[in-house]
Amino acid sequence: MEATGLSKYFPIRRGLMRREVARVRAVEHASFTIDAGRTLGLVGESGSGKSTLARLVTGLIKPTSGTLQIAGQDANDWRGRRGRQLRRNVQMVFQDPYSSLDPMSTVGASIVEPLRSHRATSSFDERRLRVEQLLKMVGLRPEHRHSYPSEMSGGQLQRVAVARALALSPQILVLDEPVSALDVSTQAEVINLLSDLQQQQRISLLLIAHDLAVVRHVSHNIAVMYLGQIVESGPAEEVYTSPKHPYTVTLLQAIPVPDPAKQRARRRIGVRADIPSPTNPPSGCRFHTRCPFVMDVCRTESPDPYLTPVGTVVRCHLHERGIELRGRSVFEAVD
Numbered sequence: 372m373e374a375t376g377l378s379k380y381f382p383i384r385r386g387l388m389r390r391e392v393a394r395v396r397a398v399e400h401a402s403f404t405i406d407a408g409r410t411l412g413l414v415g416e417s418g419s420g421k422s423t424l425a426r427l428v429t430g431l432i433k434p435t436s437g438t439l440q441i442a443g444q445d446a447n448d449w450r451g452r453r454g455r456q457l458r459r460n461v462q463m464v465f466q467d468p469y470s471s472l473d474p475m476s477t478v479g480a481s482i483v484e485p486l487r488s489h490r491a492t493s494s495f496d497e498r499r500l501r502v503e504q505l506l507k508m509v510g511l512r513p514e515h516r517h518s519y520p521s522e523m524s525g526g527q528l529q530r531v532a533v534a535r536a537l538a539l540s541p542q543i544l545v546l547d548e549p550v551s552a553l554d555v556s557t558q559a560e561v562i563n564l565l566s567d568l569q570q571q572q573r574i575s576l577l578l579i580a581h582d583l584a585v586v587r588h589v590s591h592n593i594a595v596m597y598l599g600q601i602v603e604s605g606p607a608e609e610v611y612t613s614p615k616h617p618y619t620v621t622l623l624q625a626i627p628v629p630d631p632a633k634q635r636a637r638r639r640i641g642v643r644a645d646i647p648s649p650t651n652p653p654s655g656c657r658f659h660t661r662c663p664f665v666m667d668v669c670r671t672e673s674p675d676p677y678l679t680p681v682g683t684v685v686r687c688h689l690h691e692r693g694i695e696l697r698g699r700s701v702f703e704a705v706d
């Protein structure tokens with residue numbers, strides 16, 4: 372999957388004439404690539420545009436501008452026969468398994484529903500075999516096909532949702548905060564399942580989460596979103612061990628370290644103010660109202676993506692101009 376400059380603006384309309392009075396810039400110029408069999412972890416706080424991006428790349432909404440390629444083909448039109456093929460190939464798993472599965476259908480019926488609607492299998496036996504195979508893939512038992520959602524735990528339901536998404540053997544799975552509704556130990560189980568599936572099936576994953584801790588160990592690459600923009604992206608290990616954007620640093624600080632002495636010794640970089648609105652984002656760099664390293668240029672000029680020596684891409688003036696400007700690096704400030 373390759374997204375180039377994807378943007379989505381939602382118009383806000385008021386009055387009898389439904390005149391457009393403002394726009395929510397939910398996603399702005401997002402570019403990224405997910406190679407075959409790889410996982411991109413997308414993180415950012417609430418309202419940063421993660422779900423909007425997920426809906427753009429699954430064809431649920433149309434971009435205001437920008438282009439999308441899937442498996443080497445244009446994916447800008449999700450109508451007709453081509454659209455059908457695209458939808459088969461890119462499946463989505465939502466945050467809340469309780470509302471994404473029909474409470475009146477058995478697990479088995481829910482899992483084969485995509486096969487029916489895409490007329491992918493013909494016979495009853497074929498569908499039954501596929502259900503059993505899918506249940507096994509997600510670590511459930513064949514008997515689970517008779518259960519109703521109300522009889523299962525959150526973690527089991529999310530496994531069912533994953534099985535359903537895999538029914539049509541997609542090349543790409545988009546998971547929008549698939550574990551945030553689950554308790555911590557179940558979160559790890561589902562994340563491990565995703566990682567196993569990804570290796571066995573060689574599918575590509577776009578894995579969305581609130582915080583970096585969830586995606587770290589399963590993502591090959593990480594993209595960090597802030598107010599609709601990808602502010603830092605690159606190989607997971609580099610983003611994690613050598614974050615270049617002050618916002619990424621603050622996200623990492625939100626993850627506690629196991630050693631209490633180390634935790635206390637961490638010099639925190641303070642983040643001021645609340646997250647601004649994407650309807651009226653700050654001028655210049657969108658993070659400047661909260662950035663502890665803010666310079667004059669940040670208030671007026673939006674930073675262009677900058678390729679760092681470690682292979683990450685960062686939107687931050689500090690790095691274009693050399694972080695030594697301020698005599699210390701962002702990382703020194705973290706540890």
Ligand SMILES: Nc1ncnc2c1ncn2[C@@H]1O[C@H](COP(=O)(O)OP(=O)(O)OP(=O)(O)O)[C@@H](O)[C@H]1O
Binds near residue numbers: 420
């Ligand atoms: N259909 C819509 N109409 C108007 N504004 C919208 C619409 N969908 C999303 N938005 C706005 O776009 C911004 C991004 O929303 P989005 O749901 O993509 O964020 P998110 O990162 O997924 O947040 P969360 O972590 O809470 O799920 C928000 O300000 C939201 O209010």
Ligand SMILES: [Mg+2]
Binds near residue numbers: 421422423547
């Ligand atoms: Mg969301």
